Amino acid sequence: MSDEVEPGHVRVRLDLSYDGTEFSGWAKQAGGRRTVQGEVEDALRTVTRAGDVTYDLTVAGRTDAGVHARGQVAHVDLPGELWAEHREKLLKRLAGRLPKDVRVWSLAEAPGGFNARFAALWRRYVYRVGDRPGGVDPLLRNHVLWHDWELDVDVMDAAAKSLVGEHDFAAYAKKREGATTIREILDFGVRRRGDGVVEIEVRADAFCHNQVRSMVGALLFVGDGHRGADWPRKVLEAGVRDSAVHVVRPHGLTLEEVAYPADELLAARNKEARNRRSLPSGGGS
Incomplete structure (x- = not known):
């Protein structure tokens, strides 16, 4: 399964936290329920003036409804020119646009091989x-x-x-x-x-x-x-x-x-985490 960033795009890592009390979990859902992913993607679309384009987030842990996060990590692939135009002011603009129960603390260009979900240790x-x-x-x-x-x-x-x-x-x-x-x-x-x-x-x-x-x-x-x-x-x-x-x-x-491995080990971890696991034969429970 390929995880290459599209040519002309930049993978951006987001570190964020949220109070899950009023959210129906992390992942976007049909029916207009309020989710963390939905709020962050909407804010990102607004502050970058992306129009109808939504840049999808990939998250380290898809928390359930009511669960909180202090150290959540996600990534998003943005067009290079959009990232170059907005990167300096993006964090502050998101702070002004996001509701008070979710905060993005840092935005940074991710190293090669980084995937918020699969590269996590x-x-x-x-x-x-x-x-x-x-x-x-x-x-x-x-x-x-x-x-x-x-x-x-x-x-x-x-x-x-x-x-x-x-x-x-x-x-x-x-x-x-x-x-x-x-x-x-x-x-x-x-x-x-x-x-x-x-x-x-x-x-x-x-x-x-x-x-x-x-x-x-x-x-x-x-x-x-x-x-x-x-x-x-x-x-x-x-x-x-x-x-x-x-x-x-x-x-x-x-x-x-x-937690994530050192930059040079990200690609290997990304690949390893996608393999279906099994216990060694006779390995007990």
């Missing part, structure tokens, strides 16, 4: 939960889930660590036709902040649809004592959805960071 998400009896700080209500049972962070952390590695996460994923559910979790841990908010942080090469929110649902059952620390791993090894694993609400989840 890993994505890091944090899910935030409050377990204080009185509920969640009103100022954090759109970013922290309230769980009305006290959570044992140490037990949750141990359970999270049991899911690290390359596995088939079919038990924690919404299956998509023709897509693999094999992923590699690089780090998974749970901690409690000084203000009492529990942070569940996971870093992986990529994630299946609903995977993070399903795994968080399993960890909450462990943390409040409804299941043992070994239960999330047993669910994983069973390989099928367990009705006890709930997909938690989206508003506690934030995409914090996306």
Whole structure:
């Protein structure tokens, strides 16, 4: 699958963040629903005076409705003359045109081989939960889930660590036709902040649809004592959805960071990420 930039065009990397509360996810949808991609593409079209032409964005992580992002990355291919004309003032013009719940922080010509989605080495998400009896700080209500049972962070952390590695996460994923559910979790841990908010942080090469929110649902059952620390791993090894694993609400989840290799390794990573994955024979879950 070729990913060459068309002659006369420049690939531009965008770093952006958004509050997902009022968005129906990242990806454009039929029916006029408000999406992050739609807002950014509309703003880009307006400030570059592109008329009816829409320059499509490719994103590192297609976040669901209600999910936030602090470190999202996207790219867009623009005609060279348009980029040359607008590049110096584009960032400030976008700030004036975009709604206040989405911001583009940087725009830069991308190195050869860069693809926001396929060249990414890993994505890091944090899910935030409050377990204080009185509920969640009103100022954090759109970013922290309230769980009305006290959570044992140490037990949750141990359970999270049991899911690290390359596995088939079919038990924690919404299956998509023709897509693999094999992923590699690089780090998974749970901690409690000084203000009492529990942070569940996971870093992986990529994630299946609903995977993070399903795994968080399993960890909450462990943390409040409804299941043992070994239960999330047993669910994983069973390989099928367990009705006890709930997909938690989206508003506690934030995409914090996306990482890329050194410029000279981008093309190789881009190619590697497009290969369909399989586990080694006899490789377990």
